[in-house]
Amino acid sequence: MTSTLIKHARVVMGENKLVKCDLLLKDGLIAELAEDLVCEADHIVDAKMALLLPGLIDVHVHFREPGFADKETIATGSSAAARGGFTTVFAMPNLNPVVDNVAVLQNMQALNRRDAVVKIKQYAAISAGLTANKVDDLPALAKAGAIAFTNDGKGVQTADTMYQAMQAAAKVHKVLVAHVEDDSLIHAGVMNAGPSAKALGLPGASKLSETSQLARDLMIAKATGVHYHVAHLSALESVELIRIAKQHSINVTAEVSPHHLLLDDSMIVKDDANMKMNPPLRSADDRAALIAGLLDGTIDMVATDHAPHTDREKAQSMLTAPNGVTGIETSFPLLYTHLVKPGIMTWHRLLEVMNQKAAEVFGLTDAATKLAVGQPADLALFDIDHAHTIRADEFASKGSNSPFINWTIFGQTQATWVNGKQVYAAERSEAWQNVI
Known part of the structure; x- marks a missing residue:
């Protein structure tokens, strides 16, 4: 299984504080996390200070x-x-x-x-x-x-x-x-x-x-x-x-x-x-x-x-x-x-x-509930700094029957991982990139 190093993310600390953190994903789990990780990985993702959550x-x-x-x-x-x-x-x-x-x-x-x-x-x-x-x-x-x-x-x-x-x-x-x-x-x-x-x-x-x-x-x-x-x-x-x-x-x-x-x-x-x-x-x-x-x-x-x-x-x-x-x-x-x-x-x-x-x-045992070593590498990266207007033509769902079309929001998803595998990447986004 490949490994992924996520650099320059922000994570939630305590009740309401965001701090900088790097994470290494390996064998479907969170293998390491620290403010500044230096290690080898198959993929390196620059989070560009986007918010990383379970x-x-x-x-x-x-x-x-x-x-x-x-x-x-x-x-x-x-x-x-x-x-x-x-x-x-x-x-x-x-x-x-x-x-x-x-x-x-x-x-x-x-x-x-x-x-x-x-x-x-x-x-x-x-x-x-x-x-x-x-x-x-x-x-x-x-x-x-x-x-x-x-x-x-x-x-x-x-x-x-x-x-x-x-x-x-x-x-x-x-x-x-x-x-x-x-x-x-x-x-x-x-x-x-x-x-x-x-x-x-x-x-x-x-x-x-x-x-x-x-x-x-x-x-x-x-x-x-x-x-x-x-x-x-x-x-x-x-x-x-x-x-x-x-x-x-x-x-x-x-x-x-x-x-x-x-x-x-x-x-x-x-x-x-x-x-x-x-x-x-x-x-x-x-x-x-x-x-x-x-x-x-x-x-x-x-x-x-x-x-x-x-x-x-x-x-x-x-x-x-x-x-x-x-x-x-x-x-x-x-x-x-x-x-x-x-x-x-x-x-x-x-x-x-x-x-x-x-x-x-x-009673879920196979889902990440916090960012910690040994937790499943189920993660999502969100851009909370830039505004986005919801459009009917952008949904991955077949349905566009949303009451929130044309609402302006912050927090668009930039990338999602399930068991360490990336299953979503925002198109044309500058909030993340792979460097192999």
Whole structure:
């Protein structure tokens, strides 16, 4: 295996300090690091004082293959992950076929190994087809290597199904991940119920769809002792419920998406399907509560819910277009630009919510969580000094359905390594170069 010496990088030291550092990558691991390394290597990368971090971890992505390859494939999705600085991602099971039995899971694992340029952990479904009331054979799926269980895209509609699933997940010591949504309370809503929906003449969806099912699940989680993880929080009341649950020692963790942190429904000023996602963008007060919850530890991590669709699908009205936006290529620069750069969030906390908490919650042993000798050489290099405008034509993903097109950001990825192998290099970038 070749070796790589990364020169003149900046790394995070302590809570919020950046210091100069060189790293040697060898045999898939970080072999040495010091302020000024002098050693031989097959490749030398001049980081030009760009920021070097452990590779980011995203516990919530949709790579669409098999079944929906016109939207995304494992190859394009993992390339998008690498372009975003992510080295480990968790793929959702809402595919065709749904990953709800061992044979399909094993096939997915084989496809992931064959086509991905980053590490993919595969979720399995809680119940057949994501909608059945009968719980899948979770012990067999766990034994076959499912990272965790979720019916993402669908809320578990009956309390007894969730109760059985939590009991089964607890027995095999796996996390149960919930998409909390009571279908009976959606009322065909396509955006948050509120003034913006009324102004646009679009049907609104109440927060009760999320919060009522979350309250139900937290009580079941308390009764079963399962590790319960809540996907894509969107509501102020949801943050409050998680906070109270943690105070009462319920084993719960939660994630929030970049779009719910940076957007709210007041920003939807026209019928624009690139602003349509599930859960929908809520109010400014909800958004403020999500940021506060992320800062104080109530919300444990950021997950993109990367959900690519075709241009044709997203050209429709919000009434008929599918839910979901892309996010894995813009997540880090958006959070750096809007939270870290202005001093709202420390570097230490950003590393926690984009890497360390995910590894801790899901028990990852093959992902770097810090820059240290012996850690996997999963790394990403970011240019935090120069502005960049997000363009629809630059994505590695097949999908360009992003609400952040034309936003100006700092923190573009310059290079990404997985197990010491470079899997992404920014085109025409002067922030890195190889000298052999």
